[in-house]
Amino acid sequence: MSIESKAKIVTTHVLHEMKLRGEKIAMLTSYDFSMARIVDAAGIDIILVGDSASNVMAGFESTLPITLDQMIYHGQSVVRAAKRALVVVDLPFGTYQGNSKLALNSSIRIMKETGADAVKLEGGREILESVNRILSAGIPVMGHLGLTPQSIHKFGTYVVRARDEEEADKLVEDAHILQDAGCFSIVLEKIPAKLGAQVSRELKIPIIGIGAGPGVDGQVLVIHDLLGITQEFSPRFLRRYHNLFAEISGAVQSYIKDVKNVDFPNEREQY
Numbered sequence: 001m002s003i004e005s006k007a008k009i010v011t012t013h014v015l016h017e018m019k020l021r022g023e024k025i026a027m028l029t030s031y032d033f034s035m036a037r038i039v040d041a042a043g044i045d046i047i048l049v050g051d052s053a054s055n056v057m058a059g060f061e062s063t064l065p066i067t068l069d070q071m072i073y074h075g076q077s078v079v080r081a082a083k084r085a086l087v088v089v090d091l092p093f094g095t096y097q098g099n100s101k102l103a104l105n106s107s108i109r110i111m112k113e114t115g116a117d118a119v120k121l122e123g124g125r126e127i128l129e130s131v132n133r134i135l136s137a138g139i140p141v142m143g144h145l146g147l148t149p150q151s152i153h154k155f156g157t158y159v160v161r162a163r164d165e166e167e168a169d170k171l172v173e174d175a176h177i178l179q180d181a182g183c184f185s186i187v188l189e190k191i192p193a194k195l196g197a198q199v200s201r202e203l204k205i206p207i208i209g210i211g212a213g214p215g216v217d218g219q220v221l222v223i224h225d226l227l228g229i230t231q232e233f234s235p236r237f238l239r240r241y242h243n244l245f246a247e248i249s250g251a252v253q254s255y256i257k258d259v260k261n262v263d264f265p266n267e268r269e270q271y
């Protein structure tokens with residue numbers, strides 16, 4: 001059976017059904033057309049145009065510098081490629097916090113200019129007004145709790161979040177607040193596996209984990225980490241499925257050698 005004939009468009013409703021029948025949800029990031037086309041054709045359920053583009057595409061140390069215009073550019077490229085997966089675009093830092101009108105305008109720009117299916121925001125009760133306003137415009141919202149990289153300067157470190165009872169209780173409360181507001185799903189990043197399983201059990205909406213253990217409803221990774229394009233980032237939760245850094249590097253070295261030796265192009269590779 002071809003990929004096309006198996007294809008089924010993933011919607012927020014489909015994701016809820018998957019949770020109900022206990023089918024795990026697979027989500028990966030992509031930021032450009034070519035990668036999104038591969039990821040989508042392989043059958044991924046959700047493509048996240050993450051603000052991790054700030055790190056892996058632009059080379060910044062954090063997710064803070066990426067702009068709304070840049071996220072829209074990445075979003076447009078991915079949406080052009082995604083035939084099957086639900087596409088979620090991150091609202092970048094400074095485009096929704098503390099100003100619900102700005103949050104709505106930023107989300108409307110993302111939806112109108114990229115054609116994405118949903119937006120993602122980091123935070124709980126402190127961004128509730130923004131979440132409500134975006135939802136009131138009929139825009140699906142995915143939450144993001146636990147380690148929220150846009151707040152890295154507040155945390156001061158990328159260590160596991162919500163290990164103590166107080167922070168764990170706040171996270172569970174925030175998850176309920178986001179669900180009650182109408183979010184269709186929540187990402188939980190780098191928290192104890194037990195807590196991830198608890199939130200997934202308590203909530204009706206799909207919970208997607210990254211370093212949140214196996215008890216959640218789905219998993220997300222940054223595609224560059226999974227493929228081994230990034231080398232320096234090695235958290236415990238990361239499983240590398242390839243070492244593309246070495247493979248690409250080897251191919252480039254072979255090409256350089258062939259050019260230098262006038263071995264490329266050969267007789268068949270010319271006009």
Ligand code: KIV
Nearest residue numbers: 029050051052187220
């Ligand atoms: O930006 C991103 O890639 C993310 C994932 C790590 C969940 O938010």
